[in-house]
Amino acid sequence: MFELQIKIPASMAGGYKVIIGTDILGSLWQTIERDYPKLNKFVVTDENLSSSGWLAKLTGEVNIPAFIIAPAGEISKNINTVISIIESMEKAYLGRDTLVVALGGGTVGDIAGFAASIFKRGVPVLHIPTTTIAQADSAIGGKTGVDSSLSKNAFGTFWHPVGVYIDVSALATLDERQFRAGLVESVKHTIIADGEYFNWFESNLNSILEQNPVVLEQLAMRNCKIKGRVVEADPYEKNQRRMLNYGHTIGHAVEAASGFKLLHGEAVAIGIIGACLIELELKLAKNDKLERIRGLLKKIGVPVTLPGNLDDKIVMELIKHDKKAVNKWPRFALTTEIGQVYSPGGQYAVEVNPELVGKILKRLR
Ligand SMILES: NC(=O)c1ccc[n+]([C@@H]2O[C@H](COP(=O)([O-])OP(=O)(O)OC[C@H]3O[C@@H](n4cnc5c(N)ncnc54)[C@H](O)[C@@H]3O)[C@@H](O)[C@H]2O)c1
Ligand SMILES: [Zn+2]
Numbered sequence: 001m002f003e004l005q006i007k008i009p010a011s012m013a014g015g016y017k018v019i020i021g022t023d024i025l026g027s028l029w030q031t032i033e034r035d036y037p038k039l040n041k042f043v044v045t046d047e048n049l050s051s052s053g054w055l056a057k058l059t060g061e062v063n064i065p066a067f068i069i070a071p072a073g074e075i076s077k078n079i080n081t082v083i084s085i086i087e088s089m090e091k092a093y094l095g096r097d098t099l100v101v102a103l104g105g106g107t108v109g110d111i112a113g114f115a116a117s118i119f120k121r122g123v124p125v126l127h128i129p130t131t132t133i134a135q136a137d138s139a140i141g142g143k144t145g146v147d148s149s150l151s152k153n154a155f156g157t158f159w160h161p162v163g164v165y166i167d168v169s170a171l172a173t174l175d176e177r178q179f180r181a182g183l184v185e186s187v188k189h190t191i192i193a194d195g196e197y198f199n200w201f202e203s204n205l206n207s208i209l210e211q212n213p214v215v216l217e218q219l220a221m222r223n224c225k226i227k228g229r230v231v232e233a234d235p236y237e238k239n240q241r242r243m244l245n246y247g248h249t250i251g252h253a254v255e256a257a258s259g260f261k262l263l264h265g266e267a268v269a270i271g272i273i274g275a276c277l278i279e280l281e282l283k284l285a286k287n288d289k290l291e292r293i294r295g296l297l298k299k300i301g302v303p304v305t306l307p308g309n310l311d312d313k314i315v316m317e318l319i320k321h322d323k324k325a326v327n328k329w330p331r332f333a334l335t336t337e338i339g340q341v342y343s344p345g346g347q348y349a350v351e352v353n354p355e356l357v358g359k360i361l362k363r364l365r
Helices: 025-035 047-051 054-059 079-091 106-121 132-138 168-173 176-193 195-209 213-233 240-245 248-257 264-281 287-300 312-320 354-363
Strands: 002-007 015-021 040-046 066-069 098-104 125-129 143-146 155-158 163-167
Touching: 002 213, 015 213, 025 054, 025 125, 025 163, 040 047, 040 054, 040 106, 047 054, 047 066, 047 098, 054 066, 054 098, 066 079, 066 106, 079 106, 079 143, 098 106, 106 125, 106 132, 106 143, 106 155, 125 132, 132 168, 132 176, 132 213, 132 264, 163 168, 163 213, 168 213, 176 195, 176 213, 176 240, 176 264, 176 287, 195 213, 195 287, 213 240, 240 248, 248 264, 248 312, 248 354, 264 287, 264 354, 312 354
Parallel strands: 015 163, 040 066, 040 098, 098 125, 125 163
Antiparallel strands: 002 015, 143 155
């Protein structure tokens, strides 16, 4: 069991507690009632969390108003779901003294966080993340949002949670492919922030894949510490936080170009190799770094090359539409050594020539 504190001075609660444990879901409701006795609770989750029994495990016998997102996943991450959530909160006579409890993966967290941030001008949200992506990444950091019909996270807010409670045993029912893809966010954290963590990850990979609870707790703890540190330094993404975008500039474009057939983490794995190739080309890093990272990603079982049916031109076009693009071209987060982000002049996202990126896409085959 671990507990950390993340300080976000300007947020509603000034910061938040992250609790990490195994088999704690059944007792979390008591903790929530103890920590927030004056607030009415409203749970947002999805049909898979409900059918795998995690919702019942969390709330027990108590009858708590809840909204169950169906169908689960990105398809429901839109403004209509947010409207339905807000209206069902109104129907339950909830007011500003409400705590939204988000039980689920990144889509549930993003939707519930967004709904909480706008319900009656904002009520607190507490995250109980249940996927490898959410436990490593999305639950920490306060980014919320839903997609428009044109792009991802077109509606969104920064709304830092009041707490993040992680039960690593919830991962047991997660689909194996989702489990593995989500680990790529952990690999990203090792590369941008902590070489020793990379070594640890390499040597503990088998235990991670076997879901050894002791190792999973350490994994969650290391991720939350790294993400927490970056978010504390830059809660509203002015600069440092851009390093978290490592592998994501090419990754997001590849994810979209695949028509979302590749999972987010799978596309980011390809994007990380793309970033490594750029670093090699710019002589920022050596080949052995690329080989170690590629070896690790292969062992996780995620792709490290672009699928044959993806057209480079479409990927390039999508990179130009990156939401962080300035003058139709985004900046890239890059690293030198494993654990060492490249930040010339204190800038955590740097310009890379589009022609070079075009060349790298060809080398990603
Ligand atoms: N806010 C952020 O900072 C941030 C960061 C990274 C990703 N994201 C967002 O997160 C989303 C992806 O996250 P995700 O992969 O967790 O998505 P998800 O919530 O859609 O979960 C993936 C699938 O697993 C199911 N699931 C979740 N937990 C389960 C469990 N314990 N057992 C069985 N099934 C379970 C879900 O129902 C869903 O079908 C994207 O929308 C992405 O934009 C946000
Ligand atoms: Zn990501």
